[in-house]
Amino acid sequence: MTPHDHFNALVALERPIATLNDGRGADPPGRLHQARSPRRRRRVGVGAAMLTTIVAAAVLVSAPTTSRASVPGVDWTNLPAESVDLTSGWAGGACDGDAPVLCTTLDGEDQGIVEHLEWLVEEGDLAADLDASIPVRQALAAEAGRYHEAIRADRGTVCPDLSYIAEPTVGATVAGLDGIRYGFEMFEGNRVVERTVGFMTVRQAAHGAVVDVVAATEINEGACISDEGLQPFRDGSLADFEPVLAQLVARSTFGTGSRPVPQLTEDLTVPMGDRVAVAVAMSQLARPEDGGTETVLIARDDQFADALASGGLQGALDAPLLLTGDDHLDERVAAEIGRLGAVRAIVLGGEEAVPERIATELRGLALTVERVAGADRIATSLAIADMIGPRIEQVVLVRAHGDETDPSRAWADALAAGATAAALEAPVVLTTEDVLDPRVAGWLQAEVMDNGLQSVLVAGGEAAIDRPVLQEIVEIGLGVDRAHGDDRAGTAVELARRRGMPAAELVDTVIVVDGSDWAGGMTAALASDRLVAPVVLTGNTMPAATTAFVGDADVDVVCIARAAACR
DSSP states (O other): OOHHHHHHHHHGGGOSSOOOOTTSOOOOTTOSSOOBOOOOOSSOSOOOOOOOOOOOTTOEEEEEOOOOOSSOOOBTTSOOSSOEEOSTTEEEEEOSSSSSEEEEEETTEEEEEEEEEEEEBOSSHHHHHHHTTOOHHHHHHHHHHHHHHHHHHHHHHHOTTSEEEEOOOEEEEETTEEEEEEEEEEEETTEEEEEEEEEEEEEEETTEEEEEEEEEEEEOTTOSSOOTTOOOBOTTHHHHHHHHHHHHHHTOBOSTTOOOOOOOSEEEEOOSSOHHHHHHHHHHHHOOSSSOOOEEEEEESSOOGGGTTOHHHHHHHTOOEEEEOSSSOOHHHHHHHHHHTOOEEEEESOTTTSOHHHHHHHHHTTOEEEEEOOSSHHHHHHHHHHHHOSOSSEEEEEEOOOBTTBGGGGTTTHHHHHHHHHHHTOOEEEEOSSSOOHHHHHHHHHHHHHHOOOEEEEESOTTTSOHHHHHHHHHHTOEEEEEOOSSHHHHHHHHHHTTTOSSGGGOSEEEEEETTOSHHHHHTHHHHHHTTOOEEEEOSSOOHHHHHHHTTOOOEEEEESOGGGOO
16 A cells, blocks of 8 residues: 555545546545536636846846745646755655655654645535635635534544644645645644644636645544554644645646746845835736736825735735825826736725825726725725625734834834735734724624634734733634734744745745835735745844844845845
């Protein structure tokens, strides 16, 4: 029996729907749903051209580099026969047999296996959701919920006294496509006896819509399924491997319909000062191909309040954030809209921020124009959240205001939080720092009741969002995860960790922005998502937290700052 057969026995009950084996063997027993028919989806089969140059005003390109991250991509249709080094002592290679199974080692010791599963989408709940044009991540989050119900019921028949905890379903980039990360843990006391981590996406192949899953399971003594003959991750090694797995999955290739993560051919330095030029450069970094972009976001170049919560919307709509002055639509923005081929513009803020004459000029470019605004920046963030709609089960919470002595406190944590929200396609919601804004509290309660919201990711320490705010969130019935460091640069690094990026050696590209200005980080959210590149902060000099994060990693750097502060 091959490791693939062993692993199939392990995950047979954990497959949400039947696999499409492409000649790799019969469908496993215990499947939860029947095979499903091809359906339409958003953002599939889109070819991403190699990034060569960024054409924008005031963009300087530094010396070329051939840098590559430590974690390579994996073509699951042609796994490497020889073991390849990953990072931190980890290596992986094809297991024995023809199945798409990756065997992993740590310092030469066998650890566990990771398998690629795929199946056609034909009929059932997932197919119905996709056919109704529900965004892919939201549809997959619902499928993950059905998966949890089935696994919980199955394991409960054998081990009714063990605790089953479903991890929050969060967004992930899987083979360059919208996807999710999901998983569960089963506990006996404080000890994990079974743990699964899976990444799921949908791609448009020649024979129809296909669901791809890359999954790994850890089995320890006391698990509710037999581990005889299995080679699962054991004794916590899956948790150690998970950051590597997240980056490996982001670069995976599954065959027809995959969209490889774009790679830079050289470092880029985008000078600060001209915010319109910065926004255009980030748009071109995120969407280097001409045409194919349906929506753009428009905000003022001299007011940040309405752009504070734009990160999640950028990711959800695949829409770059462009900035303009209030006298007229900047001609560089008009040119970029034309290059993108956009047909829809969403204006962030009321007429006092972006006058109606700007909206009229946008309509003159044959765009449908919508405006999203509230009475203040907190209300605007909730209006943007509603535009995103019911999403996966997480919200990113950021403080709303700075102070007279340091206005940058208002956006310091939002720079990296927006990039994280774009990757999760999660709403960014603003609040006052000492108490949870009552409007936000009411919105969160409604999301818990109506849409299954599970948790809040808080960006920043107690100086940004005080402890009583977290207590109010807990009383609403939500889990709370605070990402914070010793300073704002440390908080940006912690937000990168929430995306499975604990160090720069696990990524191909790092986006470095000067935290003294808001435009770089806020307009980089979509590029951060599409390039799977964390946003970290710099200033007059490189902060210690950023220096430690980047280390000696051989990565491409997109720097929106003074050139001297980029390395």
